Amino acid sequence: MPEVIPAGSVGLVEPKAIHFDQSLALNCGEQLDGFQLMIETYGELNPARSNAVLICHALSGHHHAAGYHCMEDRKPGWWDNCIGPGKPIDTHRFFVVALNNLGGCHGSTGPTSHNPKTGNAYGPDFPVVTVVDWVNSQAMLADYLGIEQWAAVVGGSLGGMQALQWSIAYPERLRHAIIIASAARLSAQNIAFNEVARQAIMSDDQFFGGRYLEENSMPRKGLGLARMVGHITYLSDDAMGSKFGRELKNEGFSYDYNVEFQIESYLRYQGESFSGSFDANTYLLMTRVLDYFDPASDYGNSLSSALSRATAKFFLASFSTDWRFSPERSREIVDALIDAGKDVNYLEVDAAHGHDAFLMDIPRYMRGLTAYMNRVAEECL
Amino acid sequence: MSRGDFEIIRSWIPPGSRILDLACGDGQLLHELHKEKQVSGYGLEINSQNIEACIEKGVNVIEQNLDRGLGNFKPGSFDTVIMTQALQVMRFPHLVLEEMLRVGRQCIVTFPNFGHWRCRLYLSAHGRMPVSKFMPYTWYDTPNIHFCTVRDFEALCREKNYRMLNRMVVDRSYTSGLAGRVWPNLMGEVAIYQLTANAGKR
Numbered sequence: 001m002p003e004v005i006p007a008g009s010v011g012l013v014e015p016k017a018i019h020f021d022q023s024l025a026l027n028c029g030e031q032l033d034g035f036q037l038m039i040e041t042y043g044e045l046n047p048a049r050s051n052a053v054l055i056c057h058a059l060s061g062h063h064h065a066a067g068y069h070c071m072e073d074r075k076p077g078w079w080d081n082c083i084g085p086g087k088p089i090d091t092h093r094f095f096v097v098a099l100n101n102l103g104g105c106h107g108s109t110g111p112t113s114h115n116p117k118t119g120n121a122y123g124p125d126f127p128v129v130t131v132v133d134w135v136n137s138q139a140m141l142a143d144y145l146g147i148e149q150w151a152a153v154v155g156g157s158l159g160g161m162q163a164l165q166w167s168i169a170y171p172e173r174l175r176h177a178i179i180i181a182s183a184a185r186l187s188a189q190n191i192a193f194n195e196v197a198r199q200a201i202m203s204d205d206q207f208f209g210g211r212y213l214e215e216n217s218m219p220r221k222g223l224g225l226a227r228m229v230g231h232i233t234y235l236s237d238d239a240m241g242s243k244f245g246r247e248l249k250n251e252g253f254s255y256d257y258n259v260e261f262q263i264e265s266y267l268r269y270q271g272e273s274f275s276g277s278f279d280a281n282t283y284l285l286m287t288r289v290l291d292y293f294d295p296a297s298d299y300g301n302s303l304s305s306a307l308s309r310a311t312a313k314f315f316l317a318s319f320s321t322d323w324r325f326s327p328e329r330s331r332e333i334v335d336a337l338i339d340a341g342k343d344v345n346y347l348e349v350d351a352a353h354g355h356d357a358f359l360m361d362i363p364r365y366m367r368g369l370t371a372y373m374n375r376v377a378e379e380c381l
Numbered sequence: 382m383s384r385g386d387f388e389i390i391r392s393w394i395p396p397g398s399r400i401l402d403l404a405c406g407d408g409q410l411l412h413e414l415h416k417e418k419q420v421s422g423y424g425l426e427i428n429s430q431n432i433e434a435c436i437e438k439g440v441n442v443i444e445q446n447l448d449r450g451l452g453n454f455k456p457g458s459f460d461t462v463i464m465t466q467a468l469q470v471m472r473f474p475h476l477v478l479e480e481m482l483r484v485g486r487q488c489i490v491t492f493p494n495f496g497h498w499r500c501r502l503y504l505s506a507h508g509r510m511p512v513s514k515f516m517p518y519t520w521y522d523t524p525n526i527h528f529c530t531v532r533d534f535e536a537l538c539r540e541k542n543y544r545m546l547n548r549m550v551v552d553r554s555y556t557s558g559l560a561g562r563v564w565p566n567l568m569g570e571v572a573i574y575q576l577t578a579n580a581g582k583r
Contacts, residue, residue: 348444371436
């Protein structure tokens with residue numbers, strides 16, 4: 001809990017629900033007749049409306065990217081170290097928009113929302129949306145906010161996929177795409193991890209085919225297990241080793257299958273706390289969004305052809321020990337951009353933290369991003 | 382402020398070229414080429430301060446270690462591949478040259494000439510590896526692991542069948558003189574070559 005709001009924080013912020021009456025045609029063939037997006041904004045839109053930055057969230061993210069909701073909050077928004085006055089995404093200079101994507105469970109229309117056709121929560125009937133659908137809904141949000149062109153669209157991991165999709169789908173509507181620890185498509189190994197997560201959820205006897213809310217239940221075990229697997233893949237071997245090593249919970253072995261090692265305790269805690277605050281159907285959906293993303297598939301599997309339409313300038317960064325979204329995946333995007341003759345900057349940061357590095361205060365990464373965002377800001381006048 | 386070898390290189394680059402600058406440093410050369418010759422292109426660099434300086438200038442910079450090769454670049458995808466004062470730092474200079482001429486239609490390299498009279502004098506007088514303001518390292522901590530002379534370099538070019546489009550040797554203030562044209566290997570402190578792999582008639 002912050003006794004006082006720390007310097008460099010955007011301070012107390014309030015989420016807003018934006019309702020859209022227009023229908024949105026989805027990739028899967030279905031359409032949403034009206035929907036809601038939960039957003040937060042930080043900073044001021046300038047008179048030229050040229051300084052807006054869109055923040056796209058990753059798998060378990062949402063609209064609360066920076067600041068605090070109340071003085072009792074234990075933690076600030078998920079990317080508070082990057083967004084705020086004087087921070088890399090400087091709210092003195094930028095009007096920052098963060099949202100919860102469609103299918104999320106933090107206030108935007110998703111599986112936990114009321115389905116007007118049945119009167120119950122959507123649950124498993126919520127359509128499987130895609131990055132393409134998300135970006136279309138974000139474009140509607142930009143229209144609503146009166147933002148014709150983003151100064152930058154920014155995202156890490158799954159968020160980076162959205163920034164990449166923006167540059168292809170709406171080339172004239174963004175000047176910069178900032179893609180961190182991401183990929184243009186998941187590898188088989190990555191899809192495999194998602195499948196383990198989904199199986200963990202769907203095989204929980206409290207899952208009820210996704211209709212657990214109607215049964216007044218939650219597949220908490222399965223969702224917790226899914227999160228545990230995820231967590232392992234977000235950390236590097238070294239990071240886990242230095243944080244936990246082989247440290248035991250109690251003195252000596254107890255020769256049973258209860259928690260023995262600190263790492264087990266940590267994973268169980270992460271799984272349990274996550275499963276109390278996240279929706280299982282949303283988790284299934286988010287992993288599918290990741291699996292399906294592959295913009296090159298519409299262009300004969302050539303990413304450089306897909307990117308030939310792009311007019312944005314690109315900044316990419318990856319992290320040496322990230323094996324979930326490894327530097328190779330980022331390099332694929334960089335190579336395609338070079339092949340397509342686009343402007344691109346690429347940082348490959350030595351960092352011990354694995355995939356989680358993209359959310360951390362790593363000096364070299366922060367300095368590079370700051371230098372780039374300064375240039376973005378200079379063009380906003 | 383512009384480095385003297387940059388001025389010479391600039392005069393060899395046609396406007397609008399597509400350039401790849403290996404070990405591009407703070408991006409000064411690409412920045413100047415972009416301003417004056419409207420070139421497009423990228424710099425490769427691994428030093429983080431240099432990378433930040435490139436970003437600040439608006440120069441496209443890619444973090445890539447040259448010792449890992451240029452395998453991610455397509456053949457002939459650049460008009461000119463440039464490498465200034467870095468050939469002697471490479472693990473396999475001959476392979477880097479080969480890669481430069483695969484990726485670019487031509488290349489420009491500059492390197493310190495170890496055949497310069499001052500080096501020869503230092504070595505023969507002191508019997509020790511030359512150390513100067515220009516090459517300030519001692520033998521064990523130098524990043525320059527593959528020094529060569531103008532004659533060494535040209536022998537490699539002949540062996541590889543590279544055609545020399547331009548050659549210039551300059552002194553430490555980057556001026557060229559008659560002596561350098563007559564005795565390049567003795568009088569040149571920095572050698573600047575423009576090469577192509579298309580071996581023409583000699």
